[in-house]
Amino acid sequence: MTVPATSVETRFALAKTVAREAGALAFHYFQQRETLVIETKRDLQDVVSIADREVEQLIRQRFAEAFPTDGVLGEEYGLEAGTSGFTWVVDPIDGTSPFVNGMPNWCISIALLKEDRPVVGVIYAPCHDELYAAADGLGATLNDRKLTLDPSRNIRNAVxxxxxxxxxxxxxxxxxxxxxxxxxxxxxxxxxxxxxxxxxxxxxxxxxxxxxxxxxxxxxxxxxxxxxxxxxxxxxxxxxxxxxxxxxxxxxxxxxxxxxxxxxx
Structure with missing residues (x-):
């Protein structure tokens, strides 16, 4: 089924804006990570903090304001079903362990599903100010530079x-x-x-x-x-x-x- 371009493109633009806003909030917490209370989930390597929860709350709020009938699935607060056929899939801080240990290897991850197919993908790495963005049929970019994979790269000459x-x-x-x-x-x-x-x-x-x-x-x-x-x-x-x-x-x-x-x- 073809997804109407405007419905995806409008959400794509919002996802990029929200990713940067969420990244700014997460980076604020990153700069004061010594004050965060760290909790464990499944094991001592699976951690969560108020930063994860507040960033996800911000993302959910922004999507609810703009598209109240969209569903949202987030790591911290689970699935809230919608009726539009679109579902946002969110990890507020992927790489919480690097985050709480002062390493830059963490990001905000936002996907959009149309039914069961990802039609938008936005990943923002605040420590590097890198915004990776893609939408169905529109290609992928890094800070607005088009990304195209090199077919000559393989497991032996790359990582x-x-x-x-x-x-x-x-x-x-x-x-x-x-x-x-x-x-x-x-x-x-x-x-x-x-x-x-x-x-x-x-x-x-x-x-x-x-x-x-x-x-x-x-x-x-x-x-x-x-x-x-x-x-x-x-x-x-x-x-x-x-x-x-x-x-x-x-x-x-x-x-x-x-x-x-x-x-x-």
């Missing part, structure tokens, strides 16, 4: 991002890393899956794989990678599947087959 969390065993992740290294590749992990997906779209990484990831971590990055000319493994975004995790893999053209084989996808 792959790898993610891990306590939803999968250390042995499983170790197997992924072992297969990547045996195939002649190399990897990094910076603590923010959303930001590493943006790096794939920008050509800084040739691919990103995480065995278990949530919609708010990956859907904005998927839109960016796809619009930059890359490929992404389908994420189940319909019904209850939207709030559950799934494997995430995105790649530049020259790395698709190698990374699918390494990931077993």
């Amino acid at each position: 792959t991002g790898i993610g891990a969390n306590n939803h999968v065993t250390p042995a499983f992740v170790a197997g992924i890393v072992e297969r990547l290294l045996e195939a002649g590749g190399n990897f990094i992990r910076n603590g923010s899956g959303a930001l590493m997906l943006a790096y794939v779209a920008a050509g800084r990484l040739v691919g990103y794989y995480e065995p278990y990831m949530h919609a708010w971590d990956c859907l904005a990055g998927y839109c960016l990678v796809n619009e930059a000319g890359g490929w992404s493994h389908a994420f189940p975004a319909r019904g209850e599947s939207l709030v559950k995790g799934a494997p995430v893999l995105a790649a530049a053209p020259g790395a698709i087959e190698d990374l699918r084989r390494i990931a077993g996808i």
